[in-house]
Amino acid sequence: MELNKPLPTRQREVLSLIVSFTEEHGYPPTLADLAGCLGLKNRMTVHQHVAALKKKGLVHWEPKLNRSLRVLPEGLQVLGLRPEQVGSLEAEESPDELLPQARKADRVQSADLRAVGKDKIVAFPQTSQPGIPYAGAIAAGTPIDAALESKEYLEVESRYGESGCFALKVKGESMIEDGIFDGDFVIVKPNPSPNNGDMVVALLEDGSATLKRFFKEKGGYRLQPANSSMEPIFVDAASGLTIQGTVVGLFRKM
């Protein structure tokens, strides 16, 4: 079986060290450099580790070419780094020893877990994000490794956050047949005039808000759930139906 194996500790350390060494010195390390930083007595050990990294497609390394070592985007991803963060002389911890680097990666991971386990909507300070790397269509064969070099990013917040959109958490099953489940978040764009068939957030007379599809009919409006066990709501044109916006996106955490 070939389940995604975790990168061996030492290889991850080497990978991380290549990044920090290159950042610090402005040129890539030699095997001897790496060995020295790792406290190894022999270059061959590093040679083996780097060879493994190359085989896994995480680094670029031309045979017999001095200092040609380079960490590929895939490698940065393994370390939890973004390409934009590398190459800048940013606040990094001492690159000399390498254990802190390894722990740094662990820290990122645990931070992620903490966020996942936490309440769904959290506002915590964050550094800039261009987006989520987009790796291609899932049925298109073997996309991951090759596609992650892509510069495409799935942009969510930048697309919706800036145009007055807001998020709502969905309760209930009224739109289940449209693939919107209880607990999902819909991204709503304030919209004065929805089109027929748009999914809208409607505010009813009684003050309750509901998520339905909007249809204009003779003498009023029909709010149609996507759940065959539920009945549509008919609203008279004269009564107070307020459309708060149309649904332009959906987000679900698992």
Added chain:
Amino acid sequence: MELNKPLPTRQREVLSLIVSFTEEHGYPPTLADLAGCLGLKNRMTVHQHVAALKKKGLVHWEPKLNRSLRVLPEGLQVLGLRPEQVGSLEAEESPDELLPQARKADRVQSADLRAVGKDKIVAFPQTSQPGIPYAGAIAAGTPIDAALESKEYLEVESRYGESGCFALKVKGESMIEDGIFDGDFVIVKPNPSPNNGDMVVALLEDGSATLKRFFKEKGGYRLQPANSSMEPIFVDAASGLTIQGTVVGLFRKM
């Protein structure tokens, strides 16, 4: 007496070549590399030129250290380039005035390191999106206007983009009963070891990728679609099943 002498043609060419070579290859050139690019038959000629450049303080060049050649800011200035335009990997852009104050401070701090090592400064865009305003649960009455004052934000990219996650576009209907439709984006976290019942991106022997729920069973694995009209896939433990990651989020554009 020592007024600005114009840089000799050939030296300027060498200087420019160092920049472009480094950008293109990701590592600095050797003297032989430069000689080759310049059509010279001998490394010594380049050696002289580079030595002259070093003497003029335009490049950093450590004696006997392979590929330690680097163009200093002064050199970039001579070429009419701005330091921000020169990136090691690919990041660039963001002129000085857009940098937040904090980042400028970081630069001052890195001035030490510059003397020791590098001077390449790559600024990256700071779009700083806090997220999508979260307005509450949709069934909770009349939330919108009041809730928009809320300081809560639905964070998407910051949560997933940083931890090595990537996005895949879903093709097909195999997970339709789990509310994942054709055209949706799943956010995948690279995961070495999925748990039973996790939704995973699996790479099958034939090279195709598929989105299924993962179950470990005696003697192998079951990849279960969420579509009653489709059959589960059984994979023998010995054969090549690669799990590329588990699905941790879903995003749909409408």
Added chain:
DNA sequence: AAGGGTACTATACTTACGTATGTGTATTGT
């Protein structure tokens, strides 16, 4: 008990790379 992956060491190469030394030719400007 056997096999495989990880991790490290040691010796001994071959090649890549920087450098010293020397020669030569134009083109400048005084």
Added chain:
DNA sequence: ACAATACACATACGTAAGTATAGTACCCTT
């Protein structure tokens, strides 16, 4: 005419750096 500078080439040498081969040891899982 002379020196100074820019530019180029060749030979040769020493070291920096990558690599082949071989061996040890510690875990795992089967």
